[in-house]
Amino acid sequence: xxxLDSGVDSLADVTSSxxxxxxxxLGLPGVDQVGAEAxxxxxxxxxxxxTAKAYALDLAISMIDLTTLEGxxxxxxVRALCAKAKRPDPADPTAPQVAAVCVYPDLVATAKHELxxxxxxxxxVATAFPSGRSSLAIKIQDTKDAVAxxxxxxxxxxxxxxxxxxxxxxxFDEITAIREAAGDAHLKVILETGxxxxxxxxxxxxxxxxxxxxDFIKTSTGKVSPAATLPVTMVMLEAVRDYQxxxxxxxxxxxxGGIRTSKDAIKYLVxxxxxAGPDWLDPELFRFGASSLLNDLLMQRTKLATGxxxxxxxxxxx
Amino acid sequence: MSRFExxxxxxxxxxxxxxxxxxxxxxxxxxxxxxxKPFKTISPASEEVLAEVSEAGPADxxxxxxxxxxxxxxxxxxxxxxxxxxxxxxxxxxIQERARELAVLESLDNGKPIRESRDVDIPLxxxxxxxYAGWADKLEYAGVGDDPQPWGVAGQVIPWNFPxxxxxxxxxxxxxxxxxVVLKPAETTPLTALAFxxxxxxxxxxxxxxxIVTGAGRTGQALVEHxxxxxxxxxxxxxxxRAIAKSVAGTDKAVTLELGGKAANIVFEDAPIDQTIExxxxxxxxxxxxxCCAGSRLLVQESVYDEVLARLKRRMGTxxxxxxLDKNTDIGAxxxxxxxxxxxxxxxxxxxxxxxxWSPECELPPQGYWFPPTVFTGVSQAHRIAREEIFGxxxxxxxxxxxxxAVEKANNTPFGLSAGIWTDKGSRILWMANQLRAGVVWxxxxxxxxxxxxxxxxxxxGYGREGGRHGLEAYLAH
Numbered sequence: 001x002x003x004l005d006s007g008v009d010s011l012a013d014v015t016s017s018x019x020x021x022x023x024x025x026l027g028l029p030g031v032d033q034v035g036a037e038a039x040x041x042x043x044x045x046x047x048x049x050x051t052a053k054a055y056a057l058d059l060a061i062s063m064i065d066l067t068t069l070e071g072x073x074x075x076x077x078v079r080a081l082c083a084k085a086k087r088p089d090p091a092d093p094t095a096p097q098v099a100a101v102c103v104y105p106d107l108v109a110t111a112k113h114e115l116x117x118x119x120x121x122x123x124x125v126a127t128a129f130p131s132g133r134s135s136l137a138i139k140i141q142d143t144k145d146a147v148a149x150x151x152x153x154x155x156x157x158x159x160x161x162x163x164x165x166x167x168x169x170x171x172f173d174e175i176t177a178i179r180e181a182a183g184d185a186h187l188k189v190i191l192e193t194g195x196x197x198x199x200x201x202x203x204x205x206x207x208x209x210x211x212x213x214x215d216f217i218k219t220s221t222g223k224v225s226p227a228a229t230l231p232v233t234m235v236m237l238e239a240v241r242d243y244q245x246x247x248x249x250x251x252x253x254x255x256x257g258g259i260r261t262s263k264d265a266i267k268y269l270v271x272x273x274x275x276a277g278p279d280w281l282d283p284e285l286f287r288f289g290a291s292s293l294l295n296d297l298l299m300q301r302t303k304l305a306t307g308x309x310x311x312x313x314x315x316x317x318x
Numbered sequence: 319m320s321r322f323e324x325x326x327x328x329x330x331x332x333x334x335x336x337x338x339x340x341x342x343x344x345x346x347x348x349x350x351x352x353x354x355k356p357f358k359t360i361s362p363a364s365e366e367v368l369a370e371v372s373e374a375g376p377a378d379x380x381x382x383x384x385x386x387x388x389x390x391x392x393x394x395x396x397x398x399x400x401x402x403x404x405x406x407x408x409x410x411x412x413i414q415e416r417a418r419e420l421a422v423l424e425s426l427d428n429g430k431p432i433r434e435s436r437d438v439d440i441p442l443x444x445x446x447x448x449x450y451a452g453w454a455d456k457l458e459y460a461g462v463g464d465d466p467q468p469w470g471v472a473g474q475v476i477p478w479n480f481p482x483x484x485x486x487x488x489x490x491x492x493x494x495x496x497x498x499v500v501l502k503p504a505e506t507t508p509l510t511a512l513a514f515x516x517x518x519x520x521x522x523x524x525x526x527x528x529x530i531v532t533g534a535g536r537t538g539q540a541l542v543e544h545x546x547x548x549x550x551x552x553x554x555x556x557x558x559x560r561a562i563a564k565s566v567a568g569t570d571k572a573v574t575l576e577l578g579g580k581a582a583n584i585v586f587e588d589a590p591i592d593q594t595i596e597x598x599x600x601x602x603x604x605x606x607x608x609x610c611c612a613g614s615r616l617l618v619q620e621s622v623y624d625e626v627l628a629r630l631k632r633r634m635g636t637x638x639x640x641x642x643l644d645k646n647t648d649i650g651a652x653x654x655x656x657x658x659x660x661x662x663x664x665x666x667x668x669x670x671x672x673x674x675x676w677s678p679e680c681e682l683p684p685q686g687y688w689f690p691p692t693v694f695t696g697v698s699q700a701h702r703i704a705r706e707e708i709f710g711x712x713x714x715x716x717x718x719x720x721x722x723x724a725v726e727k728a729n730n731t732p733f734g735l736s737a738g739i740w741t742d743k744g745s746r747i748l749w750m751a752n753q754l755r756a757g758v759v760w761x762x763x764x765x766x767x768x769x770x771x772x773x774x775x776x777x778x779x780g781y782g783r784e785g786g787r788h789g790l791e792a793y794l795a796h
């Protein structure tokens with residue numbers, strides 16, 4: 001296992017050449033699949049009730065990147081989503097706002113306009129999302145467009161083909177190029193773990209993205225199955241925890257796709273709490289990429305407050 | 319401090335109906351003891367008295383053995399294997415149906431966390447009955463000859479650490495092979511065995527096939543020394559195991575003994591680190607360390623010692639110690655005052671001999687028997703805490719430099735029940751497994767049990783195997 005307590009300087013050294021980067025990534029401690037999945041399964045048996053549940057539900061709402069990434073998206077759809085982001089529960093103004101609204105680059109301006117003054121960020125996918133199969137020049141331009149339209153956060157995809165064929169330097173260089181193109185925008189790097197398949201790959205890709213300047217590492221585009229899973233997210237949380245120990249820097253984690261119920265969201269929060277630690281229980285460092293999750297959280301929240309389940313018709317379908 | 323404080327999430331006790339007093343289960347009926355004084359069983363988490371239980375004296379044990387003999391000769395022995403299987407399948411299903419109740423009862427009486435009794439103990443109990451039910455009509459394929467025969471009456475004495483699971487390990491193969499049983503549960507944890515007696519009634523098991531006699535050492539002695547017992551099976555301490563071996567020496571009783579351990583959990587520098595930490599935690603803190611095969615000696619390769627220790631301590635900081643019935647509890651109560659005293663004494667010895675003691679900050683409940691998860695560093699082979707079984711949540715950490723040294727240190731113990739190996743290198747796992755003198759060797763996991771897998775020890779960890787086909791063999795004359 002590679003000793004990770006050597007600090008920022010030596011980590012800068014590992015990215016000084018492709019060869020060193022490769023040796024570093026391949027020297028990371030392995031992940032035992034059976035053990036990792038067993039640990040995640042144990043974490044999901046935590047029973048979160050009453051006050052703890054109320055805390056978790058509100059926290060989860062505040063961590064949502066409310067997302068629409070469809071070919072059929074329109075300015076009208078995005079405006080409606082923004083209205084929901086600002087006031088998720090029309091019947092209850094105490095429900096917290098979500099963290100961000102996530103859209104394609106051409107709809108960033110619409111979202112930005114709608115969310116002005118709300119404190120809610122606009123996140124844009126970029127870099128030929130979701131496949132990433134374009135030239136670097138196009139990916140950079142895609143990113144610049146999004147930022148120029150006002151995106152506060154950029155969700156980029158890595159070149160999975162390059163990663164799987166061992167061209168780590170290429171993946172690294174692309175991320176640093178996008179990092180530069182994104183300017184001050186928060187950079188989330190999507191690993192598309194469903195295509196990386198092994199936990200060893202997830203750990204290596206996590207480190208690669210962090211070394212290249214990611215502010216967040218994100219599991220999935222939501223367009224590939226499987227999307228986020230609890231053990232994958234746990235392995236990524238271990239990576240950000242270890243990176244923080246080595247460098248002092250906190251990198252965020254965003255599971256995206258497939259998280260639909262409050263019960264699932266709470267399992268993720270328990271895993272955050274007991275893996276990376278309570279520092280990460282913060283929308284600055286943990287997000288859910290989701291859309292239908294929000295209504296389930298609101299429904300559970302109302303149940304907890306009033307003692308009965310309101311019907312789904314009481315929650316908006318934007 | 320975490321901002322995410324888990325609110326109490328206690329499993330309800332309402333599902334369990336504990337009687338104020340219990341008799342002995344002999345010949346299918348609960349009967350009063352004739353020559354013993356009743357004793358109390360308490361919840362170690364609160365010291366609350368749960369029930370009064372009868373102590374079986376020699377006369378009661380004799381009655382139970384007679385009932386078992388009669389059932390063996392008249393009913394169970396002659397019965398076709400496929401019919402015995404029906405009863406065992408029925409028992410297995412009843413255990414599943416009453417799983418929640420049994421889990422709560424186990425956690426109350428033993429002190430173990432409900433997460434473990436619910437997710438490990440009781441599911442394994444049912445699995446053992448299902449597994450051995452399948453063997454009952456296939457004994458000629460067990461590899462012990464064409465016409466294997468049961469011994470007759472099995473006298474079984476089990477410990478308090480996995481009360482119902484140890485009962486299943488003993489009773490399921492015995493009944494499948496056609497033996498009848500007199501079983502003595504541990505004096506601190508008799509309640510699930512008595513619930514099992516009810517299940518036998520519910521399953522219409524013929525009277526006398528299973529008899530449960532409660533009591534302490536005197537009862538156990540009367541049972542294993544009874545002249546009409548054909549087969550003795552014991553799980554417990556090496557000291558008592560020795561006494562039993564002596565008392566049956568020169569008789570024609572068959573014996574299996576499952577005794578203590580001081581397992582080495584061996585971590586190499588290329589181990590999958592995060593899962594290794596989980597394995598270390600699971601190895602020693604599972605069931606409060608009340609596990610004969612617990613990984614109580616951690617052997618870490620020197621090159622990764624600092625990193626492993628730092629990660630282990632951080633992980634230990636997230637362990638939740640407290641109410642066994644709380645669904646979020648990781649470590650419950652120590653089973654008895656006597657066991658707590660023993661853990662305290664050996665831990666003190668560890669400090670006195672110069673090892674460094676560390677526990678995470680954790681608040682222990684004011685009532686009941688508690689001991690925090692503890693790790694000793696700077697331990698050498700010569701220290702008592704590296705040699706003696708503590709049987710509590712106490713880990714001794716030693717280091718090694720080469721695989722050869724790891725093997726030498728791991729084998730340098732009078733015990734030999736289990737061992738763990740953590741490495742990404744498959745060839746090393748196989749080489750190590752061949753060198754280690756331990757009955758069970760786990761690779762990149764620890765404390766994994768399955769009814770199909772034999773379990774047992776080398777050297778002072780006992781003899782005979784339980785579980786799997788091998789476990790069946792112990793209940794067949796051949």
